[in-house]
Amino acid sequence: MEKKVSMQDIADQLNISKNSVSQALSGKPGVSDETRRLVQKAADELGYQYQTNRKQKQAEKNASKNIALIASEYAFSLKSFFGEIYLSVEKELRDRGMTLFIESINNDSKKDLVLPALLSNHEIDGILILSHISTDYIAKIIDTGIPTVLIDHHSPYLQADSILTNNRFGAYRAVEHLIQLGHQDIGFVGDVNFSPSYQERLDGYLLALKKYGFQANPDFIFSDAQETLDEINLFFEKLQTKPTSWFCVNDGHGFLVTSVLQQKGLKVPEEVSVCSFDNGQLSQIATPKITTMDIDLNYFGRKAVEQLCWRIDHKEEPIHEILLPTKLIIRESTSERKN
Structure with a gap:
């Protein structure tokens, strides 16, 4: 059976270290261009099967894609x-x-x-x-x-x-945060028909309430909320009792909910807390800045x-x-x- 050629065989033939052979064949720095050329020549002559740098090979593979x-x-x-x-x-x-x-x-x-x-x-x-x-x-x-x-x-x-x-676990964590602050009457705002993500965030909201033994109040769930000030204001006007906090499916809704509450003379967060989702620009420029769920985009x-x-x-x-x-x-x- 023919012996497989190793890096040590190449090193012995050229009277250099095995590490130098490895550096030369892998394309790593540390050896001169002349040494690299001699190593590659010896490897070819001895029949050594060597691989080029993995990233280089992948780049060559992807180059035409x-x-x-x-x-x-x-x-x-x-x-x-x-x-x-x-x-x-x-x-x-x-x-x-x-x-x-x-x-x-x-x-x-x-x-x-x-x-x-x-x-x-x-x-x-x-x-x-x-x-x-x-x-x-x-x-x-x-x-x-x-x-x-x-x-x-x-x-x-x-x-x-x-x-x-x-989305489910993210919304769960957001609502859990409100519950841990002592809130039991927690509202939901978002249009679940707009995106599967928003339906999943409603599921997470309901899951958190159930986990902590609270009954969801259907009057507090605005699940077809368009992202407009007038629509949210109209919904709030119809509420007989008011939640002490709101979970909103995105920062746009969070910004609007905060604005409507403030227009009605309510202080955020002293009287009503607001939490949203996405950690977008609106959550960061709102007054006060809005607690939110961050996504690593x-x-x-x-x-x-x-x-x-x-x-x-x-x-x-x-x-x-x-x-x-x-x-x-x-x-x-x-x-x-x-x-």
Whole structure:
């Protein structure tokens, strides 16, 4: 049986250290160009099977890959949330040596199920879909057979990998925070029909109340709330009894709820506490600043690219739903309930 050639064999032939051979073959610094050339020549002559630097090999593998990022015009307009994810996706693809193509989907294209032009104009190896467009539209993209990963969206009717926020546990933690401050009458504001994420946050709200032995008051649950000052004000006007705190599905609703409460002469948080979700700009510029659940949007984008690269190489593997954690950011809008 023929003996397998080792790095030590190359080192012995050139009368250098094994470490120098390793540095030369791996592309690491520490040896001269001349030594690197001699080592590679000796390795070839002896029949040594060596691997180039792993990252270099991966970059070469990815260099010809084209990735499409697709989203509705509305999603692209939400720069403080999806804009950060987009920038993270762009950086991660660039670091991997891959090419990014972007296209927004208008309402006509969505309605008529007109696929993005970039899918016919370019050889696309993988697709990232940012947020929701429509179930039928996303299903048509998936049906192209191009590996696809959904970012911040999923559906029982869509067979594709999804990168998601752990909305239930995040909302649970937010409501638990209010309960631990002594609040029992906790309201909910958000439009659960707008996004699966918001329905999951309602589920987390209900789960926390149940865990702590509190009955959810249906009068306090505004689950079809449009993100407008007038709509929230109208809902508050109809309330016979008032919650001592509010959990809002996003920072936009949190900002509006805080504004309406203050317009009615209520002090936040001295009389009513408010907690929201996303840790976006509105939670940070509100007065007082709003307690919220933070999402690592940079990690969101990196994880989506990582999953798409894996999916491209593992097309037949089962669908994955990956839940990313959230973190409670306590600010001035929540405080202990005053009796």
